[in-house]
Amino acid sequence: MKLAALLLALAACDGSSMDSPDAGTDGAVGSDAPPGCTRPAIDATWLQSQLTSWVAGLASAPRATSTQRTTARTYLMNQLATIGWTAQLHMYTTGANVHVTIPATMGTGKEILVGAHFDTVTNSPGANDNASGVAVVLAVARYLVDVPCRTAPVTIVLFDGEENGLLGSRAYAPTKTAANVRAVHTIDQVAWDQDNDLRFELEAPTPTLEAEYRAAAQVVGALVTTVPTEGTDHQAFRERGFAAIGLTEEYVGGDTSPHRHLAGDTPATVDT
Numbered sequence: 001m002k003l004a005a006l007l008l009a010l011a012a013c014d015g016s017s018m019d020s021p022d023a024g025t026d027g028a029v030g031s032d033a034p035p036g037c038t039r040p041a042i043d044a045t046w047l048q049s050q051l052t053s054w055v056a057g058l059a060s061a062p063r064a065t066s067t068q069r070t071t072a073r074t075y076l077m078n079q080l081a082t083i084g085w086t087a088q089l090h091m092y093t094t095g096a097n098v099h100v101t102i103p104a105t106m107g108t109g110k111e112i113l114v115g116a117h118f119d120t121v122t123n124s125p126g127a128n129d130n131a132s133g134v135a136v137v138l139a140v141a142r143y144l145v146d147v148p149c150r151t152a153p154v155t156i157v158l159f160d161g162e163e164n165g166l167l168g169s170r171a172y173a174p175t176k177t178a179a180n181v182r183a184v185h186t187i188d189q190v191a192w193d194q195d196n197d198l199r200f201e202l203e204a205p206t207p208t209l210e211a212e213y214r215a216a217a218q219v220v221g222a223l224v225t226t227v228p229t230e231g232t233d234h235q236a237f238r239e240r241g242f243a244a245i246g247l248t249e250e251y252v253g254g255d256t257s258p259h260r261h262l263a264g265d266t267p268a269t270v271d272t
């Protein structure tokens with residue numbers, strides 16, 4: 001339920017309400033949008049089972065060694081291919097990110113980045129940290145297949161090397177220019193919600209993005225708290241001048257997985 005709520009929030013704050021006077025406050029393309037541009041419902045029948053499947057598929061083993069991370073990248077490339085997008089590797093000295101830019105179908109909106117790290121610490125299968133975030137990013141990629149009128153390119157990127165110091169995101173950020181990117185959303189640890197309040201933390205958000213998430217949270221019935229946390233992938237972009245936000249469960253607030261970085265961070269312990 002928690003992952004699904006986050007996807008709803010992402011879809012509801014895609015910026016269309018700022019970019020287009022025709023867009024409704026729910027983020028949907030308005031009634032006077034061009035014919036054929038009606039956006040499909042976000043709570044699609046595939047969503048829950050697909051989130052569960054991706055967490056299970058990725059978190060069957062740790063993704064720390066070079067061999068383990070290669071296996072994970074192959075899985076991610078295959079999943080994106082099944083969805084319909086041909087991803088590529090972005091190689092850097094000690095690893096490789098997986099990325100694909102889904103083109104706009106109309107308009108000239110600035111690029112939007114949505115990312116999550118796929119690597120883990122040694123000996124943790126990393127279901128919550130961070131197969132959960134990867135599953136949401138893959139769900140965005142899958143949802144966009146069904147969005148017929150996309151007014152901005154969306155880059156899907158699965159980062160390597162986060163656990164060793166944001167290596168993947170810091171290698172990737174310089175491949176983009178801040179002035180050409182509308183927003184960077186990164187997701188890390190989002191499938192724990194012991195008190196079932198559907199509360200997310202907005203990490204060090206650029207003010208415009210914080211406002212969008214606060215509005216989107218109301219639309220989808222989630223709660224948000226703003227926190228100053230900087231230790232994950234969004235920081236790699238913020239330090240280079242990008243508009244950026246990190247999304248997580250209540251990591252600062254304390255409603256966070258007790259299995260973080262441990263062998264117990266398995267699919268069985270997370271709440272998709």
Ligand SMILES: [Zn+2]
Nearest residue numbers: 129130188189
């Ligand atoms: Zn993480």
